[in-house]
Amino acid sequence: MKQNTILPGLLLSFIVAAVSKGLGLIFPEIGGATIAILMGILLGNTVFKQSILATGTKFAESRLLEYSVVLLGFTVTFQTIAHIGLKGIALVLVLMSVTIFSAYKIGRKLGFGEKLALMMGAGNAVCGSSAIGAVAPAIGADDEEKGQVITLVNLLGTVMMLTLPFLGMALFGDSLLAKSAMLGGTLQSVGQVVAGASLVNSETVKFAMLFKIMRIMMLVVVVFIFERKMAKDSHGENLKDKEAKTGKLPIPWYVLGFLICCVLNSFISLPHVLDTGAHFFSTWFETTALAAIGLRLDFKKFMKEGPRFLIYGLSVGAIQTVLVTVLIFVLNIR
8 A cells, every 4th residue: 555655756756857867968057956856846836736646755755865875875985085185185175164164154144944054054065965865864854944955955056057167267277176176076966066067078077076076975974963963952962872762873874875885885896887887776866856855845835935045045155166266276276
């Protein structure tokens, strides 16, 4: 019975994802992920409002993002990070820290909840939807908040993806590493990094992904810190005491899965088919989950927060852009 109720919404999410990935090939400057969530919002608020879809879209939204996070581990290695050098690592760490801090402070100043502000910081600092999908359960965020933040992060990422490549070329000319640092250090999702860097050249894609990989590898650390920040209840109960009572793991299973896969990929020669297969299924799971999030998002509720969300997104994006530019010049990344 449960399988029958899951199927309609899951199938619809998959169909929207498939169409979006096809359109993403035609419009690579937008990308399948962004198209999926926009198409989901359009269809979910017009044609597909039936309650029978709710269980399946909820499954796609939550579980598939978790599976995507695990599989992402097979696409990154510790050794790859060495290619960007100590200056590149310093840029990524400073940029991530300031992005999270700024997103949190701005969000709280604008009246958003603590959990939403933390997800906004993680989504922009780490890896977009995947980071939000990892952080949300760890801090106890609800589905509506998660959907709102993922939508905002993807829309902001689209704007930055279409503008930063040209800004990078104008500011840094022929400097491959500088342009790569700007794109790989700021753009939210892997797809946006690839699409944005592709507007420059293929070499920029390769090096931008090195900066992006460094950010993705910090996902475990970000989730670990965020979970501990939210772990104490109003009575100040110690996290270790709470874990001892509940038997709960210190970080979610899928984040541990990501770390294990990354370690295996770093130190063991795995079959090439595993890497390509993991990348294939990870992107499909993420795109299907994004379609489901769009289908579940009540656009009327989202628009009630419209001006605040617009200010929030543009403010965080502006801080990222200014800071990465300053860091590239200060650190002399060339």
